[in-house]
Amino acid sequence: MNAVTALIVTRGIAVARFEFQYMALRREDGRRRPPPKINVLLDEYRAAAIAVRARYLQAPLHLGGKSMGGRVASMIADELFARRENSGCVCLGYPFHPAGKPEALRTGHLLAMTCPTVIVQGERDALGDRREVGQMRLSSAIQLNWIGDGDHDLRPRIRSGFTNEENLAAAADAVATFVKSRRAGSSRA
Numbered sequence: 785m786n787a788v789t790a791l792i793v794t795r796g797i798a799v800a801r802f803e804f805q806y807m808a809l810r811r812e813d814g815r816r817r818p819p820p821k822i823n824v825l826l827d828e829y830r831a832a833a834i835a836v837r838a839r840y841l842q843a844p845l846h847l848g849g850k851s852m853g854g855r856v857a858s859m860i861a862d863e864l865f866a867r868r869e870n871s872g873c874v875c876l877g878y879p880f881h882p883a884g885k886p887e888a889l890r891t892g893h894l895l896a897m898t899c900p901t902v903i904v905q906g907e908r909d910a911l912g913d914r915r916e917v918g919q920m921r922l923s924s925a926i927q928l929n930w931i932g933d934g935d936h937d938l939r940p941r942i943r944s945g946f947t948n949e950e951n952l953a954a955a956a957d958a959v960a961t962f963v964k965s966r967r968a969g970s971s972r973a
Contacts (some may be wrong), residue, residue, distance in 0.1 A: 847872075
């Protein structure tokens with residue numbers, strides 16, 4: 785996240801980051817712990833988004849995150865979009881399903897999503913690769929941006945002809961293009 789955030793910032797997009805409480809505790813004491821119930825994560829994310837929105841009232845706000853953070857962002861994006869408190873949603877490496885369980889989809893809310901959203905996904909992501917996601921029904925508000933031979937962290941295999949630096953730059957380009965297009969084409973928050 786640090787590398788892609790830095791690249792997004794160099795493209796003229798301000799980024800405010802926060803850490804879920806359980807992850808902060810994990811980082812502080814080194815103990816792995818599972819994430820709390822989704823409602824706890826939704827409340828934490830919502831509070832962070834509202835705080836950022838209050839601080840930067842004039843700037844368009846785009847929710848976003850990597851993996852579970854993107855999933856949580858996408859789950860509250862419509863709520864804030866309807867209240868004109870959010871202009872779009874950015875998901876990097878969306879977890880379409882748990883690892884090894886392609887039948888356990890995490891896409892129900894993506895079917896009717898109205899908030900403009902970009903999902904930047906590695907072509908061979910184990911949580912939703914290009915073939916799997918290509919067979920899914922998703923809202924027309926969602927655009928997919930595929931990263932060449934990328935895994936869940938957008939890293940390509942050495943023999944693929946892609947480099948990690950190129951893939952991260954492509955991801956940052958996709959995010960910047962999406963956010964700038966939303967700024968230009970929308971009077972939303």
